[in-house]
Amino acid sequence: MTCTRVAAAAPAIVINRRLARSAHLATGGRLQLRCGDKGSALPPATFVISGIVDFPFDDAGARTAATSLDDIARLCGETNDDRSEILLVRSRAGAGAGVAAAAIHAALPHLHVVTNEELVERFSRVEFSYFRQISVVLATVTLFFGFLLIAVLLTVSVNQRLGEVAALRALGFSRWRVVAGVLIESVILVFTGGLLAIPLGRRCPCGWTTSCGRCPACPPICTSSRSSHARSFCTSRLLAIAALAAAAYPMRIVGTLPIAATLRREVVS
């Protein structure tokens, strides 16, 4: 908005002290305002200053003026149809938000009535989904690097023990027995890591939820025991897949190991 001093009768407006000082205005003075920039096609409107006030949410350097919604609408060329986007209603003490919402909905069925709890739940489901997305991305990256680490570890370990593996095969250990040995090593590595990491991963968000439990915006991370069991099952399944994937290449090495050639090579080298 732009402002200049004018001398004509007009609707009332209040201004803050900074604006009054900078434009040398006083109560009873007149102020001409234009909606938009200087080049705006809308005609300016003249207001009478009815008071100089402090606005509690003003910035230190703000020059603020306030008038009625009707006058603003006239100034900016809009029609005031007196419609609200949102209405906040406080329920009676002891009645509860649900009762109030039901009563409003019964009286005005065309209104969309929601309680704070419903709103927070909707936020948890929709607005906080990015928390879950970040969690999924972090978990996937962690799982991938865990898989990579164990796969490399197992591959190096198996390559260093080719002679022993070939000797065991020569002594009569079946192909599946030595392959299963590698798989068991992988499972032990992955699940040992999981046993250490999962309780820690559980404890952190639970502590966080407890510490900000009073804040209604916190997404519910620690939920019922049923979903906890589902998560445990999902985690175990992911760990099992990681163990199997990490062991796949070393298992192939062991499974296709030529016994005679390996023994010959190990003895000669």
Place this chain on the structure above:
Amino acid sequence: MSRVFPMAAGPVAALRDVSIGIAEGEYLGVVGPSGCGKSTLLHVLGCVDVPTTGPIKFQGRDVSGLSDSDRSRLRLREIGFVFQRFFLLPMLTAFENVELPQAEAGVARTERRARARELLDFVGLGPPRRPSSFRAVRRRDAAGCDCPRAREQAAAAAGGRTDGRAGSGDGRANHLPPDRLHADGTSVVVVTHDPAVASRARRLITMRDGRIVEDSTR
């Protein structure tokens, strides 16, 4: 039988028309220059490798066409090896190393423990220790304990083969596992470069270029 390895530069025949019979309880030595096919012969006789052509008969049964798992089972129950490098599992004690193949063969715990103790006593290795704490000859002795267990596990076992190169370069001939195995009635095949070891075998085969050029019995 013959054994041909396909190589990039062309096929290499490690065994050429070799025909050999080994009697029950026989002590056979195999000598020859490096690359003459001694190890290949041992691997084929031990059912670790299969011949390219020709049959391998074990106790009158053709085993050259057996599947990998059947050959593994045969090796586990009927055949033993002492490797030049021993290949004892370092994380296990000597006792556990001896016990391990028996466990794989399904021998009951008490039975295999008693057998492992007996075998270690037989070669002079007493209380359970890590193989890394043994001197080389002791490691070889621990490795040699795998051979009699093969014979003991199967009720009708008749053969055990040993890579006698384990004894090469060692002056303590009375500690050689092949001697002990043979004394126990096991068929023994020793592949060696050491004339002292070879001289202990009653039958000696000399190989050259994948062929048996001499087969003598003393």
